[in-house]
Structure formats: C-alpha cells, structure tokens
Amino acid sequence: MNQSALARSWVEHANGHGDFPLQNLPLGIFSRKDQAPRCGVAIGDAILDLEAVLAAGLFDGQARAAVEATRGGALNAFFALGRSARVALRERLLELLGEHSEYQAALKPLLYPASECQLHLPARIGDYTDFYVGIEHAKNVGKLFRPDNPLLPNYKHVPIGYHGRASTIRPSGTDVRRPKGQTLPAGQSEPSFGPCARLDYELELGIWIGQGNDMGDSIPVAEAAEHIAGFCLLNDWSARDIQAWEYQPLGPFLSKSFISTISPWVVTAEALEPFRCAQPARPEGDPQPLPYLLDKRDQANGAFDIELEVLLLTERMREQKLPAHRLTLSNTLSMYWTVAQMVAHHSVNGCQLQPGDLFGSGTLSGAQPGQFGSLLEITQGGKEPVELASGEVRKFLEDGDEIILRARCKRDGVASIGFGECRGKILAAH
Amino acid sequence: MNQSALARSWVEHANGHGDFPLQNLPLGIFSRKDQAPRCGVAIGDAILDLEAVLAAGLFDGQARAAVEATRGGALNAFFALGRSARVALRERLLELLGEHSEYQAALKPLLYPASECQLHLPARIGDYTDFYVGIEHAKNVGKLFRPDNPLLPNYKHVPIGYHGRASTIRPSGTDVRRPKGQTLPAGQSEPSFGPCARLDYELELGIWIGQGNDMGDSIPVAEAAEHIAGFCLLNDWSARDIQAWEYQPLGPFLSKSFISTISPWVVTAEALEPFRCAQPARPEGDPQPLPYLLDKRDQANGAFDIELEVLLLTERMREQKLPAHRLTLSNTLSMYWTVAQMVAHHSVNGCQLQPGDLFGSGTLSGAQPGQFGSLLEITQGGKEPVELASGEVRKFLEDGDEIILRARCKRDGVASIGFGECRGKILAAH
CATH class of the missing domain: 2.30.30.230 (Fumarylacetoacetase, N-terminal domain)
Incomplete structure (x- = not known):
C-alpha cells in the first residue's frame, strides 16, 4: 500500500x-x-x-x-x-x-x-451460502437442545454450511414483513398456521466472492483469499418457531427465506488488511484440519479482528427519543474457520463459485452474556426477556422494532474503519 | 385446446x-x-x-x-x-x-x-429449491436410519424442501466429475478426504417457475398452477458418504452441489394437461393439509400421471453392446404434495419466486422393489448389490457409468408424450 x-x-x-x-x-x-x-x-x-x-x-x-x-x-x-x-x-x-x-x-x-x-444491492447475487462458523453460537444453540453435547461430531472438521435463498437478499433500510408459516405450538401434536411469534435477528459477516472457478475445479486454500472481493454485514432474520417445526431433516427453509438484509458497501480485502490477524489458536485437543483446509499463511494472517454490534430501537424508544439499546457486542475472532477455509471447502467438491456469490459466516456470538448474536441465545429461547430503558421487555422482535448492525475495525496507529449500517424494521404480517 | x-x-x-x-x-x-x-x-x-x-x-x-x-x-x-x-x-x-x-x-x-x-439450459436459474415430496423415498430412506419411525412428524404437514445450488445445474449430456470430500469411514472417529465412494443418482421431476411474486406476497394454492411454466427431468446426483458426514444440522451441501443434471426441453403444463389426475387419496388417518395448502380443484386435478424410468449403462455394457439396465420404473403419482402445494408453501412466508427458478420434486420412488429412485434404496445402503447382464455388480456408481432418466405419459385415446433424455456419465475424480 x-x-x-x-x-x-x-x-x-x-x-x-x-x-x-x-x-x-x-x-x-x-x-x-x-x-x-x-x-x-x-x-x-x-x-x-x-x-x-x-x-x-x-x-x-x-x-x-x-x-x-x-x-x-x-x-x-x-x-x-x-x-x-x-x-x-x-x-x-x-x-x-x-x-x-x-x-x-x-x-x-x-x-x-x-x-x-x-x-x-452491490451485485446480482447468483448463489448465497450461509455457513455456521461462529463456534460460540453453535455451542449456545447446541446447549439449548443438547446440554451435555452442544457441538456435533463434525463441527471441528467441517466448515458447516448450507444453501440460502438469493432472491430475497435486500440492502439495508428495506422493511421486514413478519412472515407467516406453520408452527407446532408447545404441547400440541398438530401444527398451526399464522404470523411468526418468535422473530429473531442473526449477526453475520457477509463475504463477496470475486473470481470464480469452473465446475469440477477446486480453489486451494492457499489461493482462496484471491477469490474474495470484499465484505459486508448480514442480518439473517430468522423465524424461530417456523424453523423448529420445518428444519428436520433438510435444514432451515422458510424460516430464513423471507428476507436477509446486507449492508450495501463492499469493504475490500485491502481496506481490511491492517485488521488481519492470526487464526485464534485451536483449544488443546481440537483436531487438526484436513490438509485441504490448512495453509500456514492463512493460519498466520487469515482471521479478522472486526468488532460487531447489534442495536435495537423500538417504536416507543423512537417516540421517547431514547438511544438504541445494544443487544450484542461481538467480534469476528469467534469464527472457527477463516474465510479462505470457507472458500476452499465450498469448492473442494468441484462446486462452481461465481463473481457476486455471497457467503454468510453464520451467527457470530461471543462466549459471554452481552456477546450473543441472536435473541434465541440472549433470552435462552424466550425464557429470559431483555429489559429496555423504555420500560418494555423483549423475548423476540415485535412489529415496529428496528435492528441495526454495525462493525468497526480499530488498531493503534491505523485509522479506524467501519462497514456502515445494516438496518431493518419489522412490519406487521399481511 | x-x-x-x-x-x-x-x-x-x-x-x-x-x-x-x-x-x-x-x-x-x-x-x-x-x-x-x-x-x-x-x-x-x-x-x-x-x-x-x-x-x-x-x-x-x-x-x-x-x-x-x-x-x-x-x-x-x-x-x-x-x-x-x-x-x-x-x-x-x-x-x-x-x-x-x-x-x-x-x-x-x-x-x-x-x-x-x-x-x-433453457433459462438462467435464479434460485433452485429441492423438495422432498416423494413419500416412498422418504420412507425408504427413513427406514435405513429409523426402522420403527421412518417418517418424521412434520412430513405429512409440511412440503419439506431446502435450497439447492443453482450454479452447477447443467443440461443432459454434461459429464459428471466424481467429487472429492470429507467422509467418516465406518468404525473411524476421524474423517478422511478423498474421492466419493458412494456416488448415487436421484430421480426427480423438475418444475420451472413462470410468473413470480413480489417479496412479502404469497401465491395462493388456487392460483399456483398459473405460476408454473413447465417441467423437466432432474438427476440430483448425490455423494452419500459425504452427505452422511456433513448434513447435520443444516442439511445436504457439498454432497449435492457438484452437479445436478436436467433434461433440456421444457414440457409445458398444456402438453401435460391430458395426464393430470386427482391427487392420490391420503391414507386413512393422515392429517388434512392446512387451509393454505388446500384447494378443491388442485385436489381433483393437480397430480400428474407420468411414468419415470432410470437406465444404467456401464463402460463394459457399451463395449459388449448390451442394452442399458433398467434400475427404476416409477411414477409421479408417488408425490405426496402437488406442484401447486409446493408453490403455495414456498411463497407463504413472502419468499419471492422469480421466472426461471427451478424446483426439484425430491426423489420419486415407488413402494416396491424395482420402483426405487436411487441406489441408496435399491442396494439398501450398499448391502445388496445390483447384478448386471455384463457380469458386473453395482453398489454405487463407478467411473464410466452413465445414468439415463426418461419419462413417458400414456393415456388411452391420447398421443403419448415424453420428456427426452436426462443423461450423464461419471468421470474419474481429478
């Protein structure tokens, strides 16, 4: 530079x-x-x-x-x-x-x-893939379902990901219509239909793919960084009640596909260069990644130190001119896999990546309260409501609520940079 | 007409x-x-x-x-x-x-x-969604994992689907490169990396979306047929060993995204009109669909009677000029949900469908041997090999094997029509 x-x-x-x-x-x-x-x-x-x-x-x-x-x-x-x-x-x-x-x-x-x-939107999004590399989120969610065994056996070997819906990705500022769908009310054996009652946000890093690969070829992990064009923030809005009923055996579908919001500015790899750092050390006893996921330079310099923040602003808070309530303060250092490892894994089977494809990191939570990247984690599945300065409480999002994601990179001797906002307000169901 | x-x-x-x-x-x-x-x-x-x-x-x-x-x-x-x-x-x-x-x-x-x-390819495919509406396939596969309880509780309420990879859908005749990936060998606790050893086909009906909907709107089931442009055959090639290791908790990913093959001709709804029929009666005791999935006209006329066939041709069979071996003879009547119900379900949460989106039905197996739409079912997970006239046996697909899907609609007093071929040959892994 x-x-x-x-x-x-x-x-x-x-x-x-x-x-x-x-x-x-x-x-x-x-x-x-x-x-x-x-x-x-x-x-x-x-x-x-x-x-x-x-x-x-x-x-x-x-x-x-x-x-x-x-x-x-x-x-x-x-x-x-x-x-x-x-x-x-x-x-x-x-x-x-x-x-x-x-x-x-x-x-x-x-x-x-x-x-x-x-x-x-900065690009026509061909395919959108959502990963699950935030290990603290995986643990927090796993604990709700399997207290003794929160992480599945594949988690520390496979950068878990799944295909998402590209057609409903929208730029910051687009309103979020509360989805309707099937849910299984507690204690019932037959599902009901109606507006989602457990609407949530998910704090994610978005990754824009640059140069692609031909079908049948793979992108080696050592070259993967060359295939990344830039980064954004991503709110993977989630309907938890729809998700719980639909997701077996093939994963989330309508619980996520109603909208996903991204920040519209593409922050380049060059701008983030000063905020790269070593991949956090794997805890003692964690397995070594397989060779196709392993590159010394990536391990030494493939992670990012980006502070992530989620704010909530309710209708009443806006009326009372109260400041937004911070729900989450987290960091991209909670990613168990680097973005290069995500690219290498995604293409190792010959899957074609194309310029303008978007990856989501998965929810990036920290291990401590205050660092959780979704209300599911913060309220322990709706059991511990959040109290707001407006006198309101929230288990999940209500109509009129606005969620704002922000990101900030800071380092001594270097100008701080941010990502701009990723914002969306909930509208009542049709 | x-x-x-x-x-x-x-x-x-x-x-x-x-x-x-x-x-x-x-x-x-x-x-x-x-x-x-x-x-x-x-x-x-x-x-x-x-x-x-x-x-x-x-x-x-x-x-x-x-x-x-x-x-x-x-x-x-x-x-x-x-x-x-x-x-x-x-x-x-x-x-x-x-x-x-x-x-x-x-x-x-x-x-x-x-x-x-x-x-x-007949269209630029925006999003590709793969459903799971072949109930006999769901039962056959479920039995391999849960002999006493093959169908999950949501199956008869929810037209289960998940997002697939659009970038690697290719027309008939495109070779299929054997994918590499992580698998967990039997009896091991650590995964290995290498070429897929359990490569399989899946026999599916493809559905082309016509007119779309705006994000936030839904397509009622009574209008859903108007949003379907036509049909094709789809081979959802599957790497079973990769799938078994990667799919928890978010569903299939690299085990399917290396390629999916479609027949290139769009058979219109008008051409299929004479082969429409009533949705097969739900067995006694099956739940009624929720109202958003229920339309009298769709129930009376929303299913299709299309005979589906899968043929296998190995390298040796080609050399010996033997005819292709029929692996599957099945029918679209095994669909538990109609295509209109699939469209209504997909958009009920406000998810935007767009012209050129593609749906897969999921594997369409019958209940009897000879009607199974994948080798996973035919060989009971590799335990009962298929014997071929060439003297070969197959548990899963080998390099040089070619899979050919065909479809035929027949009714007295009406000219038969077909879909053309959906064909692909396996190449050795890179």
Missing part, C-alpha cells in the same frame, strides 16, 4: 469518520433521484460518482478497466477482474481523494451527500 | 414419436455450429428454429410477443409472460406444424435434425 495508515483526505468530513475515512474506500451501487444506479465510493458522509469520474477522464489503465466493469448497476464484472484491478482502483482513489490531490476542483461536483442517495 | 388429441403433423417422424409428437411441443434453447443459442421447439427428431420462424413473419399477436421474449438465449422473459402467451404460441405451433398446415414449404428449411444441435 502506498498510503500512510493515517493519511488524510481533502474531503474534510472523511477524516476521523467512524465508517468511511480515506483508508476504507468501499464500493457500492447508488442512485440519485431518477438516475440509473451506478458505482460509487463512500468517503465520509459523501459518495463519489465513479462513472462521472471516469467520464471526466481521471482513470487510466487497470483502474479505468475496473470502473468500466462496474457499468450496468452491478459489481459482478468488477468482482470477476480480481485483486489487481481492485488494487489499481484503490491506489488511484487514494491519489484522487488524498489531501494533496490536484483534482479537488474537478471532483467536488461529483461528490454527493450520502443522505440524498439511495443504496442498492 | 383446438387440436385433436390424436392430430398428426406433416413432420412425418413426429407422428408416433416416443417423446415429441405434435401434442408435446416443448421449448428449449439450442444452437447449431457457431450460432448463438436461440429458442426452438422439438418436433419428432427435429428442432424448429423459432427465431427464424419469427423472422419469416409467421407469428402474430401474443404468439409473436412470446417468441420475441425468448430472444437472448434464455426463456426467463417468456416464462414471465405467463400462461396466455404460452397458450397462444402453442396454438400457433399446432397450426404451423399440423398436417393441414399451409406453411410446410416455408418451415422445412427452418427445421434441423436434433442430432446436429446442441441443447443448453
């Missing part, structure tokens, strides 16, 4: 910005008024219109090819270009937006307040 | 054709030599180039709009038009290809031998 870890931008509100200082430069698809969606980069509270910067002739070579690939309102073709084009674009953006930029006058008119823009 | 159920075509080889007589008229995407893929209709052993027929000015009104929507080498936009455009196209094709057609001279040059054409 040719930028200082503390370099400043001439876009003043970017300096010290909680999410989008000069060091982040996440890409997304935005639109203004009646404009067609196009690629932009977040800088402070503004969005720089990259198509307009391209039209102004300020990109050359690989950076130019990168922005050309964003045309059409989706980043898939850009993701397909891989790391070198992405790095070239980043380096050019650091020049253009850095405090010594000679292009300030040219760029100022191409910078729009984010509050005046609408953010869209 | 304005055609007689026994009407003949001037395309002589279509009359009495096992799959594609005048009454079928399935649509697909084909290409010749270096031509771009385009829409065609199968008639006997030939394919009529619908884009060329359009260019010749032989379509008008809704039929014209239907063919225009097939441009670009995928049927998604055509599927989105729904039933009336599809029926208009069918009626015009019955005129053009019927024995009294005045357009024979104009059409003959636009008719190509199918053997000279390549068939492609």
